Amino acid sequence: MTRYGEFPGARPRRLRTTPAMRRLVAETRLHPADLILPAFVREGISRPVPVPSMPGVVQHTRDTLRAAAVEAVEAGVGALMLYGVPETKDAVGSSGTDPDGILQVAIRDVVKEVGDDLVIMSDLCLDEYTDHGHCGVLDAQGRVDNDATLERYAEMARVQADAGAHVLGASGMMDGQVGVVRRALDGVGRQDVSILAYTVKYASAFYGPFREAVGSSLKGDRKTYQQDPANLRESMRELALDLAEGADMVMVKPGLPYLDVLAKVAAETDVPVAAYQVSGEYAMVEAAAANGWIDRDRTIAETLTSIRRAGAHLILTYWATEVARGL
Numbered sequence: 001m002t003r004y005g006e007f008p009g010a011r012p013r014r015l016r017t018t019p020a021m022r023r024l025v026a027e028t029r030l031h032p033a034d035l036i037l038p039a040f041v042r043e044g045i046s047r048p049v050p051v052p053s054m055p056g057v058v059q060h061t062r063d064t065l066r067a068a069a070v071e072a073v074e075a076g077v078g079a080l081m082l083y084g085v086p087e088t089k090d091a092v093g094s095s096g097t098d099p100d101g102i103l104q105v106a107i108r109d110v111v112k113e114v115g116d117d118l119v120i121m122s123d124l125c126l127d128e129y130t131d132h133g134h135c136g137v138l139d140a141q142g143r144v145d146n147d148a149t150l151e152r153y154a155e156m157a158r159v160q161a162d163a164g165a166h167v168l169g170a171s172g173m174m175d176g177q178v179g180v181v182r183r184a185l186d187g188v189g190r191q192d193v194s195i196l197a198y199t200v201k202y203a204s205a206f207y208g209p210f211r212e213a214v215g216s217s218l219k220g221d222r223k224t225y226q227q228d229p230a231n232l233r234e235s236m237r238e239l240a241l242d243l244a245e246g247a248d249m250v251m252v253k254p255g256l257p258y259l260d261v262l263a264k265v266a267a268e269t270d271v272p273v274a275a276y277q278v279s280g281e282y283a284m285v286e287a288a289a290a291n292g293w294i295d296r297d298r299t300i301a302e303t304l305t306s307i308r309r310a311g312a313h314l315i316l317t318y319w320a321t322e323v324a325r326g327l
């Protein structure tokens with residue numbers, strides 16, 4: 001290849017002279033259809049409840065969730081990822097498998113409202129529903145029991161598919177979860193339902209605001225199942241397992257602090273790769289912008305562009321509708 005710069009008059013700045021020129025040569029573009037809006041729906045409320053650590057984000061009522069879904073469609077957003085916040089919790093997270101549980105009724109609502117225009121994704125994890133706040137059920141010693149949890153996930157997969165979800169977001173970080181969910185779906189004839197595997201999910205401090213958003217009961221941490229932020233080679237093992245188990249799409253999470261991981265995952269797989277710009281990333285930008293310390297809109301665009309540049313085809317972001325509108 002003949003390389004630029006092998007002659008004396010080389011001046012990269014020529015391609016930065018005007019907005020039109022910069023737009024022409026931009027290597028990375030955001031498109032509304034690549035954005036996925038995560039949304040919370042809470043049981044038993046009559047008005048949306050703001051999440052204090054995530055200014056602009058609310059726990060929706062069933063009605064306001066429907067309205068948010070319509071707004072997302074109008075803005076051209078690609079998908080919704082739904083999280084349920086139940087009124088009651090127990091040790092096994094019963095409301096996560098109750099066909100009348102809040103997530104399942106919300107999936108039905110939203111699929112009925114916009115299901116032809118928007119991909120409806122649902123979170124497949126027990127942490128919103130367990131009274132101890134872990135992503136799985138516990139054994140007699142209080143440890144997260146991997147294989148007993150898988151049985152609960154299989155049941156969750158069936159009820160969420162039954163409610164009409166198009167994609168199940170397997171986010172619990174149990175070993176074997178993708179394979180179990182795939183077999184559970186196929187076993188009831190739901191070969192049509194896809195799995196978005198949370199393949200690389202770190203035990204991150206950046207999830208703090210999310211735990212407020214879902215009213216998490218967790219004490220302690222998730223370090224026995226989520227990954228150590230120090231590790232990258234381990235992520236490649238998770239990727240190999242999820243692909244072998246039948247993941248249709250894979251995810252890296254969080255986003256901005258893990259762009260190296262994202263770039264490597266994107267380079268090593270041929271399935272769509274998603275990145276999750278998580279609650280703490282959102283909160284940091286909103287907080288600094290509210291103080292006048294950074295330019296909010298430019299910062300949002302820059303973070304999303306960087307995640308895309310690193311290799312994400314899809315991005316989950318709490319700004320999805322707003323950003324899609326502006327594109």
Ligand code: PBG
Pocket residue numbers: 123125126127128135171172206207208209210211222277278279280
């Ligand atoms: C677990 C789950 C979490 C997030 C998405 N799914 C939290 C956790 O692992 O504690 C975090 C998302 C965010 O911070 O925006 N079901």
